[in-house]
Amino acid sequence: MILVSSTQRRGAEVFGEHLAGALRESGYETWFLALSQAESGSSVSATPIFAASEIAGISGLKPRVIKRLRAAFTAHKPDVILAGGGATLKYSVAALTGLRERPILVYSSIGEPEFWATSLWRKRMMSALLGRTELVTAVSQATADQLVRSFGVNPARVHVVHPGVPAEFLSIERRDPVQGRLNVLYLGSLSAEKNPLAAVEAVTAMESEATLRMVGDGPLLGAVEQEARNGRARMEVVGPADDVSEHLGWADVLVLTSKTEGLPGVILESGAAGVPVVAFGVGGVAEAVEDGVTGLVIEPGDTQAMSRALDLLAREPDLRFSMASAGRVKIANHFLLSHALDRYLDVLDEVFKN
Numbered sequence: 001m002i003l004v005s006s007t008q009r010r011g012a013e014v015f016g017e018h019l020a021g022a023l024r025e026s027g028y029e030t031w032f033l034a035l036s037q038a039e040s041g042s043s044v045s046a047t048p049i050f051a052a053s054e055i056a057g058i059s060g061l062k063p064r065v066i067k068r069l070r071a072a073f074t075a076h077k078p079d080v081i082l083a084g085g086g087a088t089l090k091y092s093v094a095a096l097t098g099l100r101e102r103p104i105l106v107y108s109s110i111g112e113p114e115f116w117a118t119s120l121w122r123k124r125m126m127s128a129l130l131g132r133t134e135l136v137t138a139v140s141q142a143t144a145d146q147l148v149r150s151f152g153v154n155p156a157r158v159h160v161v162h163p164g165v166p167a168e169f170l171s172i173e174r175r176d177p178v179q180g181r182l183n184v185l186y187l188g189s190l191s192a193e194k195n196p197l198a199a200v201e202a203v204t205a206m207e208s209e210a211t212l213r214m215v216g217d218g219p220l221l222g223a224v225e226q227e228a229r230n231g232r233a234r235m236e237v238v239g240p241a242d243d244v245s246e247h248l249g250w251a252d253v254l255v256l257t258s259k260t261e262g263l264p265g266v267i268l269e270s271g272a273a274g275v276p277v278v279a280f281g282v283g284g285v286a287e288a289v290e291d292g293v294t295g296l297v298i299e300p301g302d303t304q305a306m307s308r309a310l311d312l313l314a315r316e317p318d319l320r321f322s323m324a325s326a327g328r329v330k331i332a333n334h335f336l337l338s339h340a341l342d343r344y345l346d347v348l349d350e351v352f353k354n
Helices: 011-025 063-076 085-094 120-130 141-151 167-172 196-204 220-231 247-250 265-272 303-316 315-334 337-353
Strands: 002-006 032-036 080-084 102-111 135-138 158-162 181-188 209-215 235-239 254-255 277-280 295-298
Touching: 002 011, 002 085, 011 032, 011 080, 011 265, 011 337, 032 063, 032 085, 063 085, 080 085, 080 337, 085 102, 085 120, 102 277, 102 337, 120 141, 135 141, 135 337, 141 158, 158 337, 167 181, 167 265, 167 315, 181 196, 181 247, 181 265, 181 303, 196 209, 196 220, 196 254, 196 303, 209 247, 209 303, 220 235, 254 265, 254 303, 265 277, 277 303, 295 303, 303 315
Parallel strands: 002 032, 002 080, 080 102, 102 135, 135 158, 181 209, 181 254, 209 235, 254 277, 277 295
Antiparallel strands: none
16 A cells, blocks of 8 residues: 555655556555545545545644544555655554554655754654654655664665656657757746745846746745746746646756755656756755756755856757756666666565565
8 A cells, every 4th residue: 555645746646656556567456545635736546535625634643534544454454555754654653553453564755854853852753653664765865864863763674765757758859959048947846845936036047048937836826926927037837737748848957946855756757858957956866966967966045056057058058968868868777667666666575575
């Protein structure tokens, strides 16, 4: 059973959907469940245990959610639960308490735990929850290091399992690069931790001609739309997209301005599509973006440095082309969904072996 927080189409949920499909094709009986249903926007195919009208969020630890999740565990009787994200971990631990036939619980750490567990109480709570798991997977080495360093997880219990993208992304057709003009793509949630206004600031400060296309939805949508109305940068705000192929085909470069990340799927999708990445070097970004080869990794928060990097790529289309080619090779060799599936199968083999 793969368990995610919501049916909302976000990075972790999209990868969970891909993984569920791949496991089914490999012969595993697989259930893909979400703790809650997204109220609006595009969704993944996870079955929600609560409809959006039934419950107002999953913050805290709600008895109704625990009861419904326990019923799902009892009905399906999974051998292994893959819990993706902090909310799924706490609810899984609570729902499994007292069950006679307890499945193996594997926690998939998808972000930077040190960023979210800032207080001593939160760190102790997270450490206690992690202690109830049989194994922990981390989407990046950076995430794994934080789990060991700050939460006392035995390194032998942590496996780095990089995510992957479908091979179809390698076939996305791109337009030819043009010198002096840049199509810049922001693809992701418009939320505080993703820091979309930093992308606006970086493109606004560019000397070269550029168009910034913002693809996504979230609580900062209004602020982003206001920036577009202000006209400080040439911007397109297009909202969420189920299929990002068209946008990746349009883009010359992807910007990632997040304050925290595990290993973002969007940079894998972009690399596969031949779109160089200019990204703040948070979390596991540098494990997927080879600085100077497949993209440019910038000091987190330095929008002026990001602006200069974008100007460099605008002036040098040949450099963009070489980065695009190198990015596709890197993704094809290590970050496809088939690679991620093999890594998860290795983890499952170890689980059953022990």
